[in-house]
Amino acid sequence: MNDRTTGATAKGLTDKDSTAERQPGPPEWLALALDIEPLDVRPALATGEDPLGLIMEAADGIEFGGALVIDAPFNPSPLRRILAARGFSSYGRNLGPGHWRVFFVLNGGQDWERDADVEVGPEGAMTWREDDGLHIDVRKLKPPQPMLAVLRLLDAVAATETVVVHHERVPQFLFPELAERGWRVERMAEEFANVRLWLMREG
Structure with a gap:
């Protein structure tokens, strides 16, 4: 050089x-x-x-x-x-x-x-804000850390918040937990190595 x-x-x-x-x-x-x-x-x-x-x-x-x-x-x-x-x-x-x-x-x-600009949670998940809501990236975390990180965030945010989850796969075991907490999947987009779920509170 x-x-x-x-x-x-x-x-x-x-x-x-x-x-x-x-x-x-x-x-x-x-x-x-x-x-x-x-x-x-x-x-x-x-x-x-x-x-x-x-x-x-x-x-x-x-x-x-x-x-x-x-x-x-x-x-x-x-x-x-x-x-x-x-x-x-x-x-x-x-x-x-x-x-x-x-x-x-x-x-x-x-x-x-x-x-x-991101924040790193206790489980290692990264969160940041975009125009469509608060994003959380749980890819590459080992189970059950992705679910724990998402649920921790949902328990902490305001009722009017939209949370966008970035996951490696469709998190089937997360769906019952969402329903129990009064959250729903508003929409989902599946891409290579990035399944995105837009979560909103019921009601």
């Missing part, structure tokens, strides 16, 4: 600005990246080291359809633009102060930068 490339990528990890249009919620390909161990560059940055070489080396080893996950202290938007030029789409989640997790997938850069 020449000096010019190194300089460009180093700027990518220190510049937070982005001109990309924000789109709420996770892309469909995110489920493919949830099991990947993140490459955490926060310790290196905290000591003044430049982790760009390590990141680019990791990116060079990704085959088409593969994914890379980076933990950073902020949203590295210019880095995301650089990897977009190499064909990576990315999705960022703000997990808390000084902690961004950015998922990259090598798919031609079809959806190169999306973000969402």
Whole structure:
């Protein structure tokens, strides 16, 4: 990697600005990246080291359809633009102060930068808000954690709230629990690795 490339990528990890249009919620390909161990560059940055070489080396080893996950202290938007030029789409989640997790997938850069502010529940489920309601992603959680996370959220939200569940499969065992609590499935959409259910209270 020449000096010019190194300089460009180093700027990518220190510049937070982005001109990309924000789109709420996770892309469909995110489920493919949830099991990947993140490459955490926060310790290196905290000591003044430049982790760009390590990141680019990791990116060079990704085959088409593969994914890379980076933990950073902020949203590295210019880095995301650089990897977009190499064909990576990315999705960022703000997990808390000084902690961004950015998922990259090598798919031609079809959806190169999306973000969402999320909260992580006790079971590991992630929640965020969109125009159509409060979303909860329980994919990749081991049973019975998906059901527990959904029920915990339903017990905590307002009666007028719409809750959108992202699940790996149709959660048949959840339906009796919903009925017992006075909730119904308003509609359902089945996609690859993402079954979405819009839940509303009865009445």
